[in-house]
Amino acid sequence: MTTNKLQLYSFHMSSCSFRVRIALNLKGLDYEYKPVYLLKGEQKSPEFLKVNPIGYVPALVDGDIVIADSFAIIMYLEERYPQHPLLPRDLEKRAINYQAANIVSASIQPFLIVDITKYIEEKVGPDAKIPWVKQHIGKGFAALEKLLKNHAGKYATGDGVFLADLFLAPQIHGSIQRFNFDMTPYPLLARLHEAYMQVPAIQAALPENQPDFPKT
Ligand SMILES: N[C@@H](CCC(=O)N[C@@H](CS)C(=O)NCC(=O)O)C(=O)O
Structure with a gap:
């Protein structure tokens, strides 16, 4: 049905x-x-x-x-x-949204999935996982920091929450929560993170607000 x-x-x-x-x-x-x-x-x-x-x-x-x-x-x-709308009308800003989203979804997140980090731990060594993870987050965040410098407003590409923000907010939040990632070298992304945590639609989407979040 x-x-x-x-x-x-x-x-x-x-x-x-x-x-x-x-x-x-x-x-x-x-x-x-x-x-x-x-x-x-x-x-x-x-x-x-x-x-x-x-x-x-x-x-x-x-x-x-x-x-x-x-x-x-x-x-x-x-x-x-x-x-x-999740895409701004301005064509350049629209393209920047696609670019930022793809940096997260193609050049950061795939390196962090369990199958990959497990493989690194098993084949390279148990101590190799965290440096591996941090290297890939850092490379992507450095690029995003430069990319968004001339486009950001309150959020990644202006004062509205758009596609880039949908990809950035979870990646920054997860990097801090799961890997204790130091955001000091990325002041723009750190500022965006603060702004994201105030957006009701993002707050409601946080892991701890989901029905499958463990109760204990
Ligand atoms: N490109 C896919 C990637 C999906 C993906 O990697 N999902 C992860 C969670 S963020 C997953 O399901 N991992 C399970 C696993 O690695 O077995 C997307 O954006 O949806």
């Missing part, structure tokens, strides 16, 4: 799911939260692989439409539910 309510397959700690949760909140879209407990390997279950064959969260179900990958989901939401 198909339901009209949107469904989001998500894990509270997943930064990729966090991006989509922010988009849904900004657009005021109600959704059913379908938890996929990554630490128990539920993303590799036969049922979930039917939803997303690569076994990653997030995935969105909208009626008969099933979409996985946070970028694809956010662009779908943007076109299907145009309220609170």
